[in-house]
Amino acid sequence: MPPRKPAVREPLTRDRVLGAAMELADREGIDALTMRRLADELGVEAMSIYYHLPNKDAILEGLVETTFAEIETEVGGFATAATPDTWRPALRERILGARRVLLRHRWVPGLMENGGSLVPTMARYVDGVVGLLRAGGLSYDLIHHALHALGSRMYGFSQELGLDDGDDSTPSLEEMMDAVPNLAAMLADVVHDDPESTLGWCDDQTEFEFGLDILLEGLARRAAEER
Amino acid sequence: MPPRKPAVREPLTRDRVLGAAMELADREGIDALTMRRLADELGVEAMSIYYHLPNKDAILEGLVETTFAEIETEVGGFATAATPDTWRPALRERILGARRVLLRHRWVPGLMENGGSLVPTMARYVDGVVGLLRAGGLSYDLIHHALHALGSRMYGFSQELGLDDGDDSTPSLEEMMDAVPNLAAMLADVVHDDPESTLGWCDDQTEFEFGLDILLEGLARRAAEER
DNA sequence: ACCTGAACACCGTTCAAGT
DNA sequence: ACCTGAACACCGTTCAAGT
Numbered sequence: 355m356p357p358r359k360p361a362v363r364e365p366l367t368r369d370r371v372l373g374a375a376m377e378l379a380d381r382e383g384i385d386a387l388t389m390r391r392l393a394d395e396l397g398v399e400a401m402s403i404y405y406h407l408p409n410k411d412a413i414l415e416g417l418v419e420t421t422f423a424e425i426e427t428e429v430g431g432f433a434t435a436a437t438p439d440t441w442r443p444a445l446r447e448r449i450l451g452a453r454r455v456l457l458r459h460r461w462v463p464g465l466m467e468n469g470g471s472l473v474p475t476m477a478r479y480v481d482g483v484v485g486l487l488r489a490g491g492l493s494y495d496l497i498h499h500a501l502h503a504l505g506s507r508m509y510g511f512s513q514e515l516g517l518d519d520g521d522d523s524t525p526s527l528e529e530m531m532d533a534v535p536n537l538a539a540m541l542a543d544v545v546h547d548d549p550e551s552t553l554g555w556c557d558d559q560t561e562f563e564f565g566l567d568i569l570l571e572g573l574a575r576r577a578a579e580e581r
Numbered sequence: 582m583p584p585r586k587p588a589v590r591e592p593l594t595r596d597r598v599l600g601a602a603m604e605l606a607d608r609e610g611i612d613a614l615t616m617r618r619l620a621d622e623l624g625v626e627a628m629s630i631y632y633h634l635p636n637k638d639a640i641l642e643g644l645v646e647t648t649f650a651e652i653e654t655e656v657g658g659f660a661t662a663a664t665p666d667t668w669r670p671a672l673r674e675r676i677l678g679a680r681r682v683l684l685r686h687r688w689v690p691g692l693m694e695n696g697g698s699l700v701p702t703m704a705r706y707v708d709g710v711v712g713l714l715r716a717g718g719l720s721y722d723l724i725h726h727a728l729h730a731l732g733s734r735m736y737g738f739s740q741e742l743g744l745d746d747g748d749d750s751t752p753s754l755e756e757m758m759d760a761v762p763n764l765a766a767m768l769a770d771v772v773h774d775d776p777e778s779t780l781g782w783c784d785d786q787t788e789f790e791f792g793l794d795i796l797l798e799g800l801a802r803r804a805a806e807e808r
Numbered sequence: 809a810c811c812t813g814a815a816c817a818c819c820g821t822t823c824a825a826g827t
Numbered sequence: 828a829c830c831t832g833a834a835c836a837c838c839g840t841t842c843a844a845g846t
């Protein structure tokens with residue numbers, strides 16, 4: 355079958371731009387996402403993009419928006435019934451669902467931290483969490499605290515600082531032994547069996563759930579005290 | 582007293598560059614810190630900086646390093662004796678001390694998240710935390726989990742997403758009422774008395790401590806179970 | 809209505825040249 | 828040894844012009 359290219363090229367649209375941007379960022383990282391590079395990807399001139407989206411920030415916002423739309427699908431919608439007995443596993447499941455999506459777009463957390471303005475679907479995600487906790491019987495005050503306590507964990511990630519940098523000049527364990535003896539001892543003791551981190555910031559699934567469960571546990575205790 | 586400028590200007594040094602960079606970033610934000618702007622501040626040509634520091638990343642690393650040196654002073658050194666009875670308040674105090682310093686340099690967390698390679702003094706900070714927990718009687722395994730669970734809270738910050746963006750186009754509470762009813766209800770109920778956030782990511786001191794205490798509580802429980 | 813080319817005002821950085 | 832000027836290879840974006 356001979357490859358038959360369409361004579362007339364598909365017209366540019368906002369969706370096509372965002373789709374190509376998403377694919378490019380997934381494939382080559384967020385730094386590769388420049389207006390000129392994106393235009394190349396679309397077989398178009400850089401300035402053509404500006405006809406469909408006002409500027410680069412709008413593209414980045416659109417990507418976050420798209421990601422949270424994926425999350426909405428992944429968790430089966432943001433509206434959920436919950437009771438004082440079920441909110442905790444329900445929230446846990448929702449957060450881990452969000453995490454599964456972010457693992458497909460690891461550069462998205464980086465966008466969420468900075469630009470920071472809450473895009474609509476992201477706001478609806480948070481709204482869903484609030485609704486879940488409210489249905490679980492928590493006071494708005496406790497819910498408010500809970501959102502702060504969870505922080506970025508609410509979305510399924512928590513940035514940490516890797517002990518391993520990709521640089522070639524990374525000092526060996528022996529070299530740092532005297533500068534950071536406790537750290538070295540810990541690393542020697544703990545078999546860090548999965549050096550490949552899952553979400554850019556080196557929090558693997560087990561560690562993520564460990565921290566999440568402590569927080570859920572503490573929130574549940576405070577919720578029980580409220581009642 | 583007439584202002585008497587020295588005829589020969591003070592020679593450039595690594596420390597002078599870093600000092601000016603720190604001051605500039607504190608005053609005008611990290612985005613204002615460009616090589617040309619920094620050179621202006623030093624009364625020098627942009628390229629002169631490269632004689633004292635290899636590149637911009639080295640400047641950013643140096644700033645993180647300087648910040649953690651400030652933290653070391655603030656908390657009275659990283660070495661601390663602790664016992665199973667005292668590790669928890671000791672760690673709490675250390676983290677809140679780190680936070681006080683970061684509040685003076687709010688742009689530093691942003692640097693720590695991305696570049697990410699652990700600068701020496703930062704490694705020593707973590708080492709101190711490990712030493713503290715070890716002296717407190719925790720196993721290396723639990724300590725390892727603890728570092729992950731604390732995440733960036735270990736350093737005194739936790740990024741969250743502000744509900745308030747500085748944009749003029751921020752939708753009012755009424756406008757978002759139907760899109761995010763639960764969120765709107767919570768905001769209406771909770772008197773968010775301090776709209777001015779403390780550390781860029783809108784986590785004020787109270788909220789930070791709330792989350793921190795839940796984590797410390799959970800860690801203490803697991804530590805007790807270990808013994 | 810949709811896309812383009814040239815240009816502007818920035819970046820970080822290289823490199824040969826000044827003193 | 829220390830600093831500089833010109834230049835390079837990039838950015839995002841504006842604006843007048845094409846079809």
